[in-house]
Amino acid sequence: MGRGMDIIFIEALNIETTIGVYAWERQIRQHVILDLELGADARKVYETGELRYGVDYMAVSTRLREFVGGQSCELVETLAERIAELLRTEFSIGWLRLRVSKPGAVPGARAVGVLIERGVRG
Numbered sequence: 001m002g003r004g005m006d007i008i009f010i011e012a013l014n015i016e017t018t019i020g021v022y023a024w025e026r027q028i029r030q031h032v033i034l035d036l037e038l039g040a041d042a043r044k045v046y047e048t049g050e051l052r053y054g055v056d057y058m059a060v061s062t063r064l065r066e067f068v069g070g071q072s073c074e075l076v077e078t079l080a081e082r083i084a085e086l087l088r089t090e091f092s093i094g095w096l097r098l099r100v101s102k103p104g105a106v107p108g109a110r111a112v113g114v115l116i117e118r119g120v121r122g
């Protein structure tokens with residue numbers, strides 16, 4: 001039987017950053033929540049049982065905490081695009097789906113944000 005693509009996921013990664021279009025938002029830190037699905041060819045991982053052949057969700061989370069924490073985007077769309085670019089270049093992720101949520105940004109909504117998909121699903 002052929003193998004489909006596996007997905008490594010990271011759920012509700014909470015990171016503090018500077019984000020927002022309004023003047024008051026440029027002065028404060030706010031939380032964004034990241035939900036990630038990362039395409040992974042896990043054949044070699046299953047063969048060897050070695051993490052170095054796979055997508056290390058701890059390494060990805062640590063790098064994103066550092067990267068997003070240092071960003072100062074106005075739009076959630078901009079932040080999402082930058083994160084996607086980092087994942088593709090630094091972690092060789094061929095396909096990803098990423099949701100960037102901004103909790104409490106809109107009265108009456110639990111969260112708002114953007115969901116993007118990049119790359120080719122293998």
Ligand SMILES: Nc1nc2c(c(=O)[nH]1)N=C([C@H](O)[C@@H](O)CO)CN2
Binds near residue numbers: 020021075
């Ligand atoms: N499509 C978007 N709309 C809005 C954004 C955004 O990043 N993308 N941001 C804001 C404000 O920063 C808002 O979150 C402040 O509460 C408004 N609309």
